[in-house]
Amino acid sequence: MSILLLDVDGTLIDSFPGIRAGFLHTLDTLGWERPPEEFIARIPGPPMEVTLRSLGMSEEQAQEGLGIYLDYTAGGGWADATAFPGMLDLVRRWKGQGHTVATATSKGESFAEKILAREGFLEHIDFLGAAQEDGPRRSKSAVIDHVLASTGWDTATSDILMVGDRSHDIEGAAEHGIDTVAVTWGYGTPEEWATARATAHSPEELEGIVHDCFARGRLARG
Structure with missing residues (x-):
């Protein structure tokens, strides 16, 4: 998976x-x-x-x-937000290729749902993982823990890859033994991206990196 x-x-x-x-x-x-x-x-x-x-x-x-x-x-x-060019098409392609897609965002759950629905992403997402607006689930690690606990996905038996732009994405995923691909069109710095498994400078490059990562397998296990 x-x-x-x-x-x-x-x-x-x-x-x-x-x-x-x-x-x-x-x-x-x-x-x-x-x-x-x-x-x-x-x-x-x-x-x-x-x-x-x-x-x-x-x-x-x-x-x-x-x-x-x-x-x-x-x-x-x-x-007051818009989709990054090329990302909706990429998410569609990932779904068409048989990947399971979830979010793991520190954005509040209702706000994430609204903007993802308006921009056309929500229908392609299998699980909406987000922070609580009024509750203890606030950090990226806590959100990822919520996603895994809610879905039953197991890092020991599934290939799981995080995609994000900041160090807290990389560090939060690493707490669960999950690798991250950093993207440069967001708000991070080269110093943050350097700690990721790989760095993508465009949606096209990201698609290739993700393909190669899953082709090798055992992402979250080794």
Whole structure:
């Protein structure tokens, strides 16, 4: 069984405009100083409360900020996003080739479902793995654990490959013995991608890498 776990923000969907706007709205509402654009460019991917804590917020402040951010996103911020060119066609082809496709995203579950449905991905996804908007399932590792527990997929008997753009994708997958292919059209850096099994610079290159990985087999087991 060949299973693809797909990150959403920065891999399937360019959600940076909405995430950026929600982040800045959160900081302005809290009266917190805005960081440099270099910092803002890296906010998509990790849970928002992790990003807020990295600015020096206390746990209480970060949780208050998360609530503000989620309210903004629910109010329409989720829609300020578009599919990366070529990725919908690639997901369709993967399904046609017999691969099982799931998401493993730190994006809130309802927001992920809405944007993936609007952009045409949802009908090609076998399991929607996402973070809880109000619950403990927030990290990438926790989301992957949820996917595996919910589906019964076993890394000891199935070939599983993660596709993502940030270090937390790679590290979260590695906690479960799963390799990652990093994509460069998202929000990561060369230093982050260097820790992945392979790096793809286009959907076409990603398709070839995934084909080769599954052709070799035993991804999650060796």
